[in-house]
Amino acid sequence: MKKGKDENTEEQILEAAKSVFQAKGMDGARMQEIADKAGINKAMLHYYFRSKQLLFEAVFKNMFSLLAPQLNAILNGDSSIEDIIKNFTFNYISFISEHPYLPNFIIQELNRNPEFILKMKDNPGFPNLVKFKKQVEKEVEKGIIKPISAEQLFINIFALNVFPFVAKPLIMAFSNVDNTAYEQLMEERKTEVANFIINSIKNT
Amino acid sequence: MKKGKDENTEEQILEAAKSVFQAKGMDGARMQEIADKAGINKAMLHYYFRSKQLLFEAVFKNMFSLLAPQLNAILNGDSSIEDIIKNFTFNYISFISEHPYLPNFIIQELNRNPEFILKMKDNPGFPNLVKFKKQVEKEVEKGIIKPISAEQLFINIFALNVFPFVAKPLIMAFSNVDNTAYEQLMEERKTEVANFIINSIKNT
DNA sequence: GTCTATAGCCAGATAGAC
DNA sequence: GTCTATCTGGCTATAGAC
Numbered sequence A, B: 001m002k003k004g005k006d007e008n009t010e011e012q013i014l015e016a017a018k019s020v021f022q023a024k025g026m027d028g029a030r031m032q033e034i035a036d037k038a039g040i041n042k043a044m045l046h047y048y049f050r051s052k053q054l055l056f057e058a059v060f061k062n063m064f065s066l067l068a069p070q071l072n073a074i075l076n077g078d079s080s081i082e083d084i085i086k087n088f089t090f091n092y093i094s095f096i097s098e099h100p101y102l103p104n105f106i107i108q109e110l111n112r113n114p115e116f117i118l119k120m121k122d123n124p125g126f127p128n129l130v131k132f133k134k135q136v137e138k139e140v141e142k143g144i145i146k147p148i149s150a151e152q153l154f155i156n157i158f159a160l161n162v163f164p165f166v167a168k169p170l171i172m173a174f175s176n177v178d179n180t181a182y183e184q185l186m187e188e189r190k191t192e193v194a195n196f197i198i199n200s201i202k203n204t
Numbered sequence C: 001g002t003c004t005a006t007a008g009c010c011a012g013a014t015a016g017a018c
Numbered sequence D: 001g002t003c004t005a006t007c008t009g010g011c012t013a014t015a016g017a018c
Helices: A002-028 A031-038 A042-049 A052-075 A081-098 A102-112 A116-121 A130-142 A150-166 A168-174 A179-201 B002-028 B031-038 B042-049 B052-075 B081-098 B102-112 B116-121 B130-142 B150-166 B168-174 B179-201
Strands: none
Touching: A002 A031, A002 A042, A002 A052, A002 A102, A002 B002, A002 B102, A031 A042, A042 A052, A052 A081, A052 A102, A052 A116, A052 A130, A052 A150, A081 A130, A081 A150, A081 A179, A102 A116, A102 A150, A102 B002, A102 B102, A102 B168, A116 B168, A130 A150, A150 A168, A150 A179, A150 B150, A150 B168, A150 B179, A168 A179, A168 B102, A168 B116, A168 B150, A179 B150, A179 B179, B002 B031, B002 B042, B002 B052, B002 B102, B031 B042, B042 B052, B052 B081, B052 B102, B052 B116, B052 B130, B052 B150, B081 B130, B081 B150, B081 B179, B102 B116, B102 B150, B130 B150, B150 B168, B150 B179, B168 B179
């Protein structure tokens, strides 16, 4: 029973820390607020994670390991480039709709502290472009898609999918839409984005 | 001579504040660091701007008014969609290379405090999609470009141009390139991105 | 306008009882 | 493991001399 409580408390702390860190960032987050959300007191946070920095790193690794598999789907699938793009776009936008703060959190904290990514690179599940690059080169050679570097194509796919969530406030302001209309735009993008990319690269 | 010193000090403070706020964000920035960079002491910061919050707002408005004209170029030009895209992409990537922290700063702080954009919306130079939308609809009707909503096209242009800078650390890690190779990729994008978009939407 | 010194507060971290 | 109480340091902001 003791162990059960252990893991439960730790889980509650991580959950609370996740929501506060995502909303406020490392610098803006307050240990008191995390404790309140977790339904415990500040001392417990230090008992379990020793310091704010270590708690933050635990949350960050957690978040990152949610994002990585999504990217591996695009990078290590066996299907054609066209199918990879379609599946990735559809799934990624669904995924992010349930974790709207995630990409922004990762990006913000990596910009604050770029060396942080090094700790992640050791992980064997860390995304890399090797397989994707081969597939792109194969399809370019076969004439299925127009000449494009795998890196540029990857950046484009990534940008078109992720950016609208990261820049939500700007996009809402410029296109002058309310929250409902914004959600509607994102819903449309589940198919629009894939078509946009494929139209651009596919040979006819 | 007194007035000259005034404006000079104020300018130095803004310059220092800009660099510190961009690098650390509102919460991470320290008034002491800003004072050191400006070559004065903390008391002067309060003498000129009263509080950290007000200094931050001055910097933010400053930054925002650098970004807005760049966007207006895309939204209120008289040329064809194709030319708008080409010019915007080429110019924007050059512009950002000189202000690499700018888009991230704007996005980060708007996510921290989305109501902030309301203060900007009053400004007459605030970007809007009205004219761009008309041009897109005209060219779709004439059959010059394929059917696409102006909002989605705008998001795509914006995303492809801005995101690579915002997500620089992630992109460098995934595509496993060093800083030089990253700069090279961005240089290529000055033409690549426009071609990518135009390939996708242009009727042949 | 510019400085030094300091007030006043708040956050992270720890001590120690239970 | 969990709590209350408290230490300690650092930060924004101000007072007041020059």
